[in-house]
Amino acid sequence: MNAKVRVGIAIAAGVGLMLALLEGQGMSQTPFRVFSIGGLIATLFFALWERFIWKWKIVRYFTGVPLIAGTWRGEMVSQYTKPDRTRVGPIPTVLYVSQTASTVTVTLFTGESQSVSERAKLIRDDDGRWRLSWQYVNTPRPEVRHRSEPHRGAAEVGIGSQPGEGLQGSYFTDRPTQGEMHLVEWSPLRYSRAESALSGDDFRQVRPYVRDN
Structure with a gap:
């Protein structure tokens, strides 16, 4: 449970205790019982909200928060030029997104490396569109480290709102x-390796990120 949720629970429980004291119940067991029950209910609600409730179709209709959790498949196109002045071809790529109401984590796989996000966030633009932005650490496989060293980077993709648009960015x-x-x-x-995801037959062009899905 993140800091914002804990603060919200503490405020809700504290307000309940204060109201009980202002009503003249003093420091008897009654306000503390109310405090405990209120805190338990608030904790349970926020825990359910963090993991499940925010995903509900009716809730996302009002919040507009995109649901992009799952495994995405496509390609990266690098602008890197080899010493012989040729370009690297498109790289088959897999992106796994884990999402709760307040957190997003991103893991990217290719045949040669894995990148894990250190910080990731969803950003809503003024026009209502959403972006996923993250910073990551890339760890190449040992057999390719002679030409591809571990490194850091950042990425950002726009979240499409129409079938086939998917996630696209740089x-x-x-x-x-x-x-x-x-x-x-x-x-x-949830896939953990590029090989299994790239050969999987359960992928489809859908839009799990749209409010009305």
């Missing part, structure tokens, strides 16, 4: 390299 690293990402297939399953 990334850059501290090596420095940069490029674009296009992720247009989605699966509700």
